[in-house]
Amino acid sequence: MTSRKPPRVGDSPTFRRFLIAFVLIVGTLLIAAPLAVIFAQAFSKGWPTFASTIAHPDTRHAIFLTVVTALIAVPINTVFGIAAAWALTKFDFRGKRLLTILIELPFSISPIVAGVAYLFVYGLQGLFGPLLQSADIKILFALPGIVLASMFVTAPFVARELIPLMQAQGRDLEEAATSLGASGWRTFFYVTLPNIRWAMLYGIVLCNARVMGEFGAVSVVSGNIRGQTNTLPLHIELLYHDYQTVGAFAAASILTVLALVTIVAKVLLERQGAGRHHGSALAGPVAVSQDTTR
Amino acid sequence: MKITLDNVVKTFDTFRAVHGVSLEIESGELLALLGPSGSGKTTILRMVAGLEFPDSGRILFGDVDATDIPVRERGVGFVFQHYALFPHMTVAENIAFGMKVSKVRRSRAEIDARVNQLLQLVKLPGLGNRFPSQISGGQRQRVALARALAVDPKVLLLDEPFGALDANVRRDLRRWLREIHQELGITTIFVTHDQEEALDLADRVVILDQGKIAQMGTPRDVCRNPNSAFVTRFLGDANRFSGVSSNGRVTVAGVEVATAAIPDGPAEMYVRPTDLIWLREGQGVPVRITRVLDRADGRRILAETEDGTHIEIDADVDLDVEAGQRGFVQVKRANVYGAGA
Numbered sequence: 001m002t003s004r005k006p007p008r009v010g011d012s013p014t015f016r017r018f019l020i021a022f023v024l025i026v027g028t029l030l031i032a033a034p035l036a037v038i039f040a041q042a043f044s045k046g047w048p049t050f051a052s053t054i055a056h057p058d059t060r061h062a063i064f065l066t067v068v069t070a071l072i073a074v075p076i077n078t079v080f081g082i083a084a085a086w087a088l089t090k091f092d093f094r095g096k097r098l099l100t101i102l103i104e105l106p107f108s109i110s111p112i113v114a115g116v117a118y119l120f121v122y123g124l125q126g127l128f129g130p131l132l133q134s135a136d137i138k139i140l141f142a143l144p145g146i147v148l149a150s151m152f153v154t155a156p157f158v159a160r161e162l163i164p165l166m167q168a169q170g171r172d173l174e175e176a177a178t179s180l181g182a183s184g185w186r187t188f189f190y191v192t193l194p195n196i197r198w199a200m201l202y203g204i205v206l207c208n209a210r211v212m213g214e215f216g217a218v219s220v221v222s223g224n225i226r227g228q229t230n231t232l233p234l235h236i237e238l239l240y241h242d243y244q245t246v247g248a249f250a251a252a253s254i255l256t257v258l259a260l261v262t263i264v265a266k267v268l269l270e271r272q273g274a275g276r277h278h279g280s281a282l283a284g285p286v287a288v289s290q291d292t293t294r
Numbered sequence: 295m296k297i298t299l300d301n302v303v304k305t306f307d308t309f310r311a312v313h314g315v316s317l318e319i320e321s322g323e324l325l326a327l328l329g330p331s332g333s334g335k336t337t338i339l340r341m342v343a344g345l346e347f348p349d350s351g352r353i354l355f356g357d358v359d360a361t362d363i364p365v366r367e368r369g370v371g372f373v374f375q376h377y378a379l380f381p382h383m384t385v386a387e388n389i390a391f392g393m394k395v396s397k398v399r400r401s402r403a404e405i406d407a408r409v410n411q412l413l414q415l416v417k418l419p420g421l422g423n424r425f426p427s428q429i430s431g432g433q434r435q436r437v438a439l440a441r442a443l444a445v446d447p448k449v450l451l452l453d454e455p456f457g458a459l460d461a462n463v464r465r466d467l468r469r470w471l472r473e474i475h476q477e478l479g480i481t482t483i484f485v486t487h488d489q490e491e492a493l494d495l496a497d498r499v500v501i502l503d504q505g506k507i508a509q510m511g512t513p514r515d516v517c518r519n520p521n522s523a524f525v526t527r528f529l530g531d532a533n534r535f536s537g538v539s540s541n542g543r544v545t546v547a548g549v550e551v552a553t554a555a556i557p558d559g560p561a562e563m564y565v566r567p568t569d570l571i572w573l574r575e576g577q578g579v580p581v582r583i584t585r586v587l588d589r590a591d592g593r594r595i596l597a598e599t600e601d602g603t604h605i606e607i608d609a610d611v612d613l614d615v616e617a618g619q620r621g622f623v624q625v626k627r628a629n630v631y632g633a634g635a
Contacts (some may be wrong), residue, residue: 172378175345179365179372180392180445190391194382 038256041249053250058227062235063254068143069231070211073150077207081158082200086192088159089166090174100163106155114152115220118145122221141223146231149217154207161203162196169195198272205269209262213255295356295448295481296321297342302351304337311337313505314351322479324472326492329502330528335485336453338502342483343451344368355448371442375454377434379426385437386422389413392445412440415474432463439474452484456491468495489529493517501525523562523631532564533605535579536633544630546579551625560633567594567608569627572615578622581605585617597623 043050053059084103088096106114120126122139132139139145173195177187193200215233222229230238232255239248297319304312312334319325327335340346342353344365353361360368379388389409393400400408413419416436418429426434435455442450455471456464472495475482486492492499493513500510508528509521520526527534537546539561544551546563571578572595581597584604588594595607595615607623609615 172374172376173380175365176372176374176378176441177380177391177395179343179345179370180395180441181366181397182391182395183366186395190395191380195380 035256038249038252041245042253044249045246049246050250053244053247054254056247058230059235059247059251061227062230062232062251065143065146065230066212066232069146069150070208072147073154073211074204074208077151077154078158078200078204080155081160081162081203081207082196084159085162085166088163090171103159104156106153107160111149111153111214111216111218112220115149115217118149118152118217118221122148140221141225141229143229145221146218146229149221150211150214153214153217154210157207157210158200158203161199161206165196165199198269202266202269205262205265209259212258296354297449297481297483298352298354299338299342300352300354302338302341302348302353304334304341304346304348311505312341312348315502315505315507316351317500317507317510319481319483321481324475324482324495324497325484326496326499327483327485327502328487328489328492328499328528329508330487332504333502334505335487335502337505339451339453339483339485342449343370343372345372369445369448371439371445371447371450373435373438373442373450373452373455375457377426377431377438377458379434379438379441381426383425384422385418385424385426385429386413388426388437389422389441389444392441396445408444412444415443415477416440417470430463431459432467435459435467436470439471443478443480448481450480450482452482454485454487457486457488464491471495493529501528503528520629523564526564526629526631531567531606533567533570533603535563535565535599535603535605537561537563537630539630539632546625551628551630556630556632561630562633563625563628563630565625565628567606569625570605570607571624571626572607572609572613573622573624574619576622576624578624581621581623583615583617583619583621586615 084099088100088103119140121128122132122145123129124133137144139148173191174187177191178184182190213233214231215237218231219234219237222231222234224230224234224238226235226238232251236248236251236255239251299315299317301314301316302312303310303314315334315338317338327338329335337346341348344360344363348361351361352359355368365372379385380391383391386406386409389412390405393405393408409422410419413422416439418433418436418440421429421433421437426437429437439452439455452471456467459467468491484495493516496513498510499513499516501508501516503524509516509525511519516525517529520529523534526532535546537544537551538559539545539556540558542556544556544561544563551563579599581599583595583597585596586593587596592611593609593613593615595609597605597607599605605623615621
């Protein structure tokens with residue numbers, strides 16, 4: 001009887017049907033249904049209510065603050081990510097491993113820990129607290145704190161997309177460009193950047209999504225001042241606790257739309273060969289193809 | 295451009311890659327750096343290019359000390375093993391890159407004309423609009439060479455240029471590179487681990503072992519008079535016999551061989567498979583055949599001496615032998631070194 005078993009695990013039609021159905025049901029319950037509820041609730045009292053909630057100054061300010069945060073944090077983290085990936089893949093130095101781990105650390109640390117840490121560094125009782133206060137610089141409970149906390153959480157996004165790709169590409173291209181007389185900047189803009197652009201954009205899209213959606217770290221450092229330091233995710237929570245369900249869901253629907261845009265951008269970028277699993281497609285010069293056509 | 299390396303040393307972390315190498319490359323010479331992996335050959339090439347800097351010693355281009363001149367200003371053409379063509383640029387754009395970034399301003403028409411001329415030189419006319427991914431490996435390496443030549447380098451440096459190609463393409467490109475060198479007369483250094491490639495192509499071969507020069511000379515020099523057991527073994531298949539030397543004669547497996555002067559004591563004799571003669575009966579070292587390999591140009595006999603030493607003998611295509619037969623081998627020509635040499 002054993003010889004009649006399907007050659008691979010899960011190859012029988014029953015099992016296949018069961019598995020597909022299982023994933024479909026769980027996916028619907030866990031992901032699709034809640035998303036649908038957001039939009040249903042947001043529009044439950046009709047379009048005018050939705051529009052007036054969005055138009056509320058506090059909500060508008062929250063959207064504004066979220067966008068401003070992203071506009072500051074994402075470019076800085078992009079530059080940081082490129083610099084980090086460059087340093088880690090094109091140079092050899094002591095402590096390289098440690099630096100790699102350090103850059104990836106924000107992925108594994110709970111964002112709230114980051115928030116609390118920032119409290120201890122920049123807070124009134126914190127390390128630089130008195131110094132900052134005497135200089136009249138406000139970091140916590142203000143935009144700088146929000147940006148810093150968001151940056152901490154999203155620091156690895158761009159670097160992590162670039163490192164495997166740049167590792168696979170090696171240093172040959174840059175060395176070739178320099179040996180042909182190109183300056184460092186020229187090499188970067190004409191040789192390095194064109195070869196990492198899709199992966200970089202992919203990282204930026206992910207980074208942006210996370211900055212806009214970040215809750216934990218920001219909630220600690222922002223102080224939740226309505227209309228002043230409330231980002232969109234914090235505002236949603238506030239509205240929800242105020243029993244303004246429609247308002248909360250309306251605000252949430254905006255974040256969801258942002259997420260959907262992100263996903264579409266991500267898929268489009270993956271078609272261009274970006275993303276971790278497609279990284280090798282970009283590594284053209286390294287993938288040595290043997291000349292067998294002659 | 296004559297190039298001089300003066301006692302160049304390079305250490306990576308704790309690993310010493312190059313131990314005091316001194317070398318002169320004459321203007322217009324085609325020189326091969328030959329050695330096994332880890333022998334420091336690529337490091338030497340990269341130091342000449344300016345992609346690495348020596349810890350001590352000097353590198354001269356003509357009479358100019360180039361030791362600290364960065365690669366960008368050194369004026370070398372470097373060809374990488376894996377081509378390192380810019381994948382987002384066409385073949386023509388790749389070749390034009392060096393001219394476009396050069397301090398010497400050239401007009402568009404001037405650059406285009408030079409690109410076409412180089413494409414002719416590397417025998418790829420009409421492929422200018424292709425991308426590197428659309429051409430074969432051999433073609434890519436030719437584009438890489440054209441790109442390196444476009445900046446009129448003083449020296450051409452090639453790092454295992456044919457290493458990633460298959461055997462037939464490799465042989466063609468070798469001959470072709472030799473022609474190009476003849477035509478341009480540019481001082482050229484190339485690195486390889488393939489003895490055949492080095493001997494085929496170079497005016498002079500430098501054999502490296504563990505960061506030191508083991509021997510240098512013309513292909514004929516190093517082939518006929520290898521100065522050490524290492525060089526002998528590295529240049530080709532060699533049978534090793536242990537023996538004893540006394541008064542200028544070496545006794546190996548009961549057979550005496552006349553040799554050049556080496557000190558009395560234990561000695562090692564190396565014999566190429568073609569320098570052994572198989573005899574069905576007669577005098578010589580007694581052996582037993584374990585296997586016979588047939589090749590396009592002859593038969594290779596694998597045999598064992600009475601003390602269990604494995605040897606290989608090249609024989610004529612017509613020789614009728616088979617595994618299990620017993621016979622004798624005679625030594626036509628041998629290189630003998632004191633033990634440990």
